[in-house]
Amino acid sequence: MLKDLDLKKYPHIYIAPGYTDMRQGINGLSALVQYQFRLDPLGEGSIFMFCGRKRDRIKVLTHDQDGYVLLYKRTFKGRYQWPMSEEDVKALTPYEFGQLMEGYSLEKSIDADAITRIRKAGRIMAQAGEGEQSC
Secondary structure, three states: OHHHOOOOOOOEEEEOOOOOOOOOOHHHHHHHHHHHOOOOOOOOOEEEEEEOOOOOEEEEEEEOOOOEEEEEEEOOOOOOOOOOOOOOOEEEOHHHHHHHHOOOOOOOOOOHHHHHHHHHHHHHHHHHHHHHHOO
16 A cells, blocks of 8 residues: 555655654654654645564554544564654655655665676776787
Protein backbone atom coordinates (compact mmCIF):
# COMPACT_ATOMS: atom_id res chain seq x y z
CA MET A 1 0.00 0.00 0.00
CA LEU A 2 2.75 2.50 0.87
CA LYS A 3 4.50 1.82 -2.44
CA ASP A 4 1.25 2.66 -4.22
CA LEU A 5 0.63 6.07 -2.64
CA ASP A 6 -0.26 8.73 -5.18
CA LEU A 7 2.75 10.94 -4.62
CA LYS A 8 1.16 13.73 -6.65
CA LYS A 9 -1.11 14.25 -3.62
CA TYR A 10 1.92 14.29 -1.31
CA PRO A 11 4.63 16.57 -2.72
CA HIS A 12 6.22 16.95 0.75
CA ILE A 13 7.72 13.69 2.05
CA TYR A 14 9.68 13.87 5.29
CA ILE A 15 11.65 11.12 6.98
CA ALA A 16 12.77 11.08 10.60
CA PRO A 17 16.28 9.56 10.57
CA GLY A 18 17.29 7.29 13.43
CA TYR A 19 14.95 5.38 15.68
CA THR A 20 11.45 6.39 16.72
CA ASP A 21 9.53 4.80 19.57
CA MET A 22 6.88 2.82 17.69
CA ARG A 23 4.59 2.89 20.74
CA GLN A 24 3.75 6.48 19.83
CA GLY A 25 0.42 7.09 18.17
CA ILE A 26 -1.01 9.99 16.26
CA ASN A 27 -0.71 12.48 19.13
CA GLY A 28 2.91 11.60 19.96
CA LEU A 29 4.08 11.60 16.35
CA SER A 30 2.30 14.84 15.48
CA ALA A 31 3.88 16.47 18.56
CA LEU A 32 7.30 15.20 17.40
CA VAL A 33 6.73 16.74 13.97
CA GLN A 34 5.54 20.03 15.44
CA TYR A 35 7.97 20.58 18.30
CA GLN A 36 11.15 18.70 17.40
CA PHE A 37 11.14 19.16 13.63
CA ARG A 38 9.35 22.53 13.66
CA LEU A 39 7.00 21.51 10.85
CA ASP A 40 3.23 21.66 10.60
CA PRO A 41 1.79 18.12 10.89
CA LEU A 42 -1.33 19.42 9.15
CA GLY A 43 0.67 20.85 6.24
CA GLU A 44 -1.14 20.23 2.99
CA GLY A 45 0.30 17.36 0.99
CA SER A 46 2.77 16.30 3.68
CA ILE A 47 3.63 12.83 4.90
CA PHE A 48 5.98 12.07 7.77
CA MET A 49 7.77 8.72 8.04
CA PHE A 50 9.16 7.07 11.18
CA CYS A 51 11.03 3.80 11.73
CA GLY A 52 11.49 1.62 14.81
CA ARG A 53 14.67 0.24 16.33
CA LYS A 54 14.43 -3.13 14.56
CA ARG A 55 13.94 -1.36 11.20
CA ASP A 56 11.26 -3.88 10.25
CA ARG A 57 8.32 -1.52 10.81
CA ILE A 58 7.48 1.99 9.81
CA LYS A 59 4.72 4.47 10.52
CA VAL A 60 3.53 7.16 8.15
CA LEU A 61 1.58 10.13 9.48
CA THR A 62 -0.50 12.32 7.20
CA HIS A 63 -3.97 13.81 7.15
CA ASP A 64 -6.91 14.14 4.85
CA GLN A 65 -9.99 16.37 4.95
CA ASP A 66 -11.46 14.50 7.96
CA GLY A 67 -8.39 14.24 10.21
CA TYR A 68 -5.12 12.41 10.77
CA VAL A 69 -4.23 9.13 9.04
CA LEU A 70 -1.63 6.79 10.54
CA LEU A 71 -0.31 3.98 8.36
CA TYR A 72 1.68 1.17 9.95
CA LYS A 73 3.71 -1.38 8.02
CA ARG A 74 5.73 -4.35 9.26
CA THR A 75 7.82 -6.36 6.81
CA PHE A 76 7.74 -10.15 6.89
CA LYS A 77 11.38 -10.46 5.92
CA GLY A 78 14.29 -8.11 5.70
CA ARG A 79 14.65 -4.60 7.07
CA TYR A 80 14.23 -1.09 5.79
CA GLN A 81 17.49 0.63 4.85
CA TRP A 82 16.66 3.53 7.12
CA PRO A 83 19.15 6.39 7.54
CA MET A 84 20.44 6.16 11.10
CA SER A 85 22.20 9.50 11.43
CA GLU A 86 20.54 11.52 14.15
CA GLU A 87 20.19 14.66 12.03
CA ASP A 88 17.00 16.65 11.72
CA VAL A 89 14.08 15.56 9.60
CA LYS A 90 15.02 15.05 5.95
CA ALA A 91 12.89 15.80 2.89
CA LEU A 92 12.68 13.01 0.31
CA THR A 93 11.99 13.13 -3.39
CA PRO A 94 9.34 10.78 -4.79
CA TYR A 95 12.19 8.74 -6.31
CA GLU A 96 13.92 8.38 -2.93
CA PHE A 97 10.60 7.39 -1.34
CA GLY A 98 10.19 4.65 -3.95
CA GLN A 99 13.75 3.44 -3.42
CA LEU A 100 13.22 3.24 0.34
CA MET A 101 9.96 1.32 -0.08
CA GLU A 102 11.72 -1.12 -2.43
CA GLY A 103 14.40 -1.80 0.18
CA TYR A 104 17.24 0.28 -1.23
CA SER A 105 19.47 2.46 0.90
CA LEU A 106 19.25 6.23 0.69
CA GLU A 107 22.97 6.57 1.34
CA LYS A 108 24.98 7.83 -1.62
CA SER A 109 27.03 5.18 -3.39
CA ILE A 110 29.15 4.91 -6.52
CA ASP A 111 27.16 3.48 -9.39
CA ALA A 112 28.28 0.43 -11.38
CA ASP A 113 29.02 2.51 -14.53
CA ALA A 114 31.43 4.71 -12.58
CA ILE A 115 33.25 1.64 -11.24
CA THR A 116 33.55 0.21 -14.78
CA ARG A 117 34.95 3.53 -16.08
CA ILE A 118 37.50 3.65 -13.25
CA ARG A 119 38.64 0.08 -13.94
CA LYS A 120 38.97 0.72 -17.69
CA ALA A 121 40.97 3.88 -17.05
CA GLY A 122 43.28 1.92 -14.72
CA ARG A 123 43.89 -0.76 -17.39
CA ILE A 124 44.62 1.88 -20.05
CA MET A 125 47.09 3.60 -17.71
CA ALA A 126 48.77 0.26 -16.91
CA GLN A 127 49.07 -0.60 -20.63
CA ALA A 128 50.49 2.84 -21.40
CA GLY A 129 53.04 2.41 -18.62
CA GLU A 130 54.15 -0.98 -20.03
CA GLY A 131 54.56 0.50 -23.53
CA GLU A 132 56.84 3.28 -22.23
CA GLN A 133 59.09 0.79 -20.42
CA SER A 134 59.75 -1.27 -23.55
CA CYS A 135 61.13 1.74 -25.52
